[in-house]
Amino acid sequence: MRKLEGMKLHQGDGPNSYRVRIFLAEKDIEVPMVWVDFGKMEHRAPEFLELNSLGQIPVLEFDDGTVITESVAICRYFEALHPTPPLFGANAVEQGKVEMWNRRVEFEIFGTIGNVALHTQEFFKHRLTQFPAFAETQRELVPQKWAWLDREMADGRPFIAGDSFSVADITGMTVSWLGEVFGMPVPEGLPNVGPWHERVRARPSWNA
Known part of the structure; x- marks a missing residue:
């Protein structure tokens, strides 16, 4: 340590x-x-x-x-x-892909789940005008967003941005946790996201 x-x-x-x-x-x-x-x-x-x-x-x-x-x-x-282990990519290509996938997970899944929370939770009322109906449309999209990521990972890569664990997976971990908090868990039966989800939750850092 x-x-x-x-x-x-x-x-x-x-x-x-x-x-x-x-x-x-x-x-x-x-x-x-x-x-x-x-x-x-x-x-x-x-x-x-x-x-x-x-x-x-x-x-x-x-x-x-x-x-x-x-x-x-x-x-x-x-x-x-402390660049080791590299969590933002070990070379220029990896860094670009990690950045790409981290942003994609943020925008496509994190943002969608976040919109549900922002527009339904009492805690956020001071931050914006809430539209619960919009929140419900976002809630309906969440399974589709995870299905999209599942299709993207159909090339067999073990982690979101490639062969190595990265900050993109960390973002995915926080998103899956947040989804469970608000009743939107990762859907069952996804052949690629499912095993990924099991792998990252088995890491000691999950309990951080």
């Missing part, structure tokens, strides 16, 4: 904090963590808003006052600091 000092990670419940925790677990990195309690509205406290004006987690804060927000940006920092 590589223990890093001079920084702390503000995180808590939610897929983006989970994404960073999985990434750190895969890198075998440990950093000091501060739990942000949404129930106590700690993410809206003035001192937290000074770190991130959007009131969102995770936030990586350094002792010198430098702040990095956004989960993928935080992961990129740790990738640059």
Whole structure:
């Protein structure tokens, strides 16, 4: 375990904090963590808003006052600091494919499930005007999105972006977790996504 000092990670419940925790677990990195309690509205406290004006987690804060927000940006920092094992690709082609697939999973599946949560949950009422009917159309799309990924993985690759586990799989892991939280699990019977799902959930980092 590589223990890093001079920084702390503000995180808590939610897929983006989970994404960073999985990434750190895969890198075998440990950093000091501060739990942000949404129930106590700690993410809206003035001192937290000074770190991130959007009131969102995770936030990586350094002792010198430098702040990095956004989960993928935080992961990129740790990738640059400790490039082994490579989770953003080991060469130019792999890096391009990992970026492509990470974005695709975010836009096509994460975004769809996220829209259901944004437009139905009391927690998000302060962020936008909610349209529950729109949320239901998005909920209906979720199985189709997973079926799309299943077709894309029909070439036999074991992981979303290719032969190696990457941040695209970490995003997929957080998406599958989020879907279960809101009653939209990965559909059964998908011949390619199903085995992938079993593989990633068997990794020790799943429990991060």
